[in-house]
Amino acid sequence: MKMPPIQWLQLPQEVLLHIFTFLSPTEKANVRATCTYLRTLVDHPSLWKNSIIVFKSIGIYNARFWDTLQNRKICSVEVSKVTLKQFKKMACSLPDITNVRMDSCLKGEILQGLQPLLNLKQLQLSDCSNVTDHDLFTEIVFFQQLTHLSLCRVTFSSVLPLTSIVLLQNLYSLSLHSKEGIVPERALQYILFRLPKLRELSLAIGNMNKWKLSLCFNMPDNFVSAFEDKPCIPRLQLHKLELMNCGCAGLSTNALNQLSTLKSVCLRHFKYLQHEDFIETILLKLPNLTELKLEWAAPFEPLMCPISSKLENLSVVGTQISNAALVWFSKSANGLKCLNLNFSYGYDEDVVKKFPCLFPHLQKLYLSNTRLTEESLVVLANLYSLQVLDISNNLHLTPEAILAFRKITSNRIGLILERPIESVKYCCW
Template identity: 85%
Template sequence: MMPEIQWLQLPQEVLLHIFAYLSPAEKANVRATCTYLRTLVDHPSLWKNSTIVFKSIGIFNARFWDTLQSRKISSVEVTRVTLKQFKKMTSSLPDLTSVTMDSCVKGEILQGLRPLVNLQQLHLTDCTNVTDQDIFSEIALFQQLTHLSLCRVSFSGVLPLTSIVLLQNLYSLSLHSNEGTVPERALQYILFRLPKLRELSLAIGNMNKWKLSLCFNVPDNFVSTAEDQPCISRLQLHKLELINSSCASLSTNAFDQLSTLRSVCLRHYKYLQHEEFIETLLLKLPQLTELRIEWAAPFVPLMGPISSKLEKLSVVGTKISNATLSWISRSASQLKCLNLSFSHGYDQEMVKSFPQLFPHLQNLYLSNTWLTEDALVVLANLYSLRVLDISNNLHLTPEAILAFRKITSNRIGLILERPIESVKYCCW
């Protein structure tokens, strides 16, 4: 082991590279050893991808804020905060570019965002106590925003929502309605006036096929007025997420406008086999490489012949049969990522056939599913596999896991522990 004095003689860039592999708790231990290492651990390069979670802001002193400022913290998540506390945070962390408010937002708190002139990402997870007029009047001030998420928001009409067109740099937009409806004309208006928009998430439980399809059709008044934002002729979305939807499908014109999609997520979706919806997605969206079906109705497509470029498939908390998995292997022969966490409906013999059905798999997620020791051994034959999630599996013994590591020479990263809870979503 290298003596302490030799550690301190290493170049700073070498120490920073080593510290980059440490967890926050490990960094805190190193930081407590001496003034020199404390200064190094506070270097901004070690914290540039970190999000600080504040559950209570009032308990922190000036030294704490000075430490965060020296680290140039740019991302925070805040819960239970007063306007005075929020102003303290924004004045102490002028470099903030991303703010998530995981609490019930009020209009006065939104006003506290104004000093954040560099804000690029804003996520409000509970807008039930603030009107849409207040929300959009404040958000319109941040024309540099690239990511905007609004959950549990109530729409009073068309006009407030249309002010989003002022955010011409918007790349990602999430609108999760409190009542399950979004004004379709307003949504259509903004989608065709945000030329940089690539990601869209909608929670729209009460919108039928035709209302939702209208959002993805070129507005009738295509020629815009001089003072209006110009209207684009085609959408360029790469990612679409539909939550709590009862919409069975989309119109042909809508699919045409969505032909650039690379990723589709259907969460809490009620219809997966109506009108051959899954097959239609794979046929009408030629660029699709990722399909996510999470906590939805049973995934039972009609299983007709389909040529697909699908590389990632996630079927979480949903019933999926042996026959469907076999159909997927024929339709998506180049599948690299398969997530079956919390899913059911297939048996262990199907799992044992994965090396033949999905020979190109690099990531396989089987968290909270039944996996036998025999099936685990067979999965060692997935020679491209690099990550295997077998967390929360009560049927695997430590001896079986150790044997698997020996068989694979530790080339596969095993995920053995994960909180027994679903992924955190801002809307259900």
């Protein structure tokens, strides 16, 4: 029976706020337009704490708009077309901003507009190609409270500008994706050993060879810099490492020793895996590794016998992987809880039917764009720990087959049935 409007409005505010958390932004806007009381509720900061406001053009908004965003305590914004004056307007209107992403080409001294944001923690710049590295880092080091910094399409002219990052002593996450795929290894080595809080690192390293890449993770020797007062830490404490667009495979023993604290490794657009033992070496030399991602990389075929690993999360996205490689992973990481094979290929339905035996502890399984039949879907019901199953973009499963699976599993598994078919977008492309 439908509740009369007057009774619905008499529900406690905390109940209404909880209900509104399930609404989309468009649905919230519709509720907000009904009356002053609901407008006030919809603007409650708890409903917007994880929201990202996307600005296409800042200059078109009036004071009332900025007041609304300020009342909601918006913390994250993404901007495209913007001038220095507009950046200053946004920073003054939204002083609580902690996260800024600029999704267009950075120009001139525009970052000066963010200087009023004393609480800025995360800064992501997707295109730095029109700014010299000297000018870029001169502006960035002003934000010494930053914990996350991501710079894409940077051109490094020399060693010294990059070393100024050591002034950002609170950095937890650093992404350096250069325009030419070249990062000065000496400068990178210098800053890595002088950022004591750094735990996450992402590098687009182009054709950097094994020895130059390894040098970045080796204890630096004598090195001249303007920031010699920053002490050198004895060991890296990285937890997450991402290597992109790499033309080499391998790290020296000394480098792997410095990376022994890693819990997650992502190799994206990695060119050489098929004839190297890099994957096996990573699993063998990194004892704390629980997550491995091979995304849009070269085919991988194991060369060694199964080795003991603590791996819990394996992601092979857009990459060829054979039945034999999946079996090898099942023996090397028998405690695997998450397996992502979205857009991957090279294996067949026969090995999918063996997943309950190969990966009995799986809690999440992603098979978007994988050819599955009703028979193989029924077999996957025997994954008794499974909580999430992605079978989107599958043209071979009928609604009847999916309904039968739901009945067999008593709806204990959350099914993902729809996902846009699109290539993954990375900010440095």
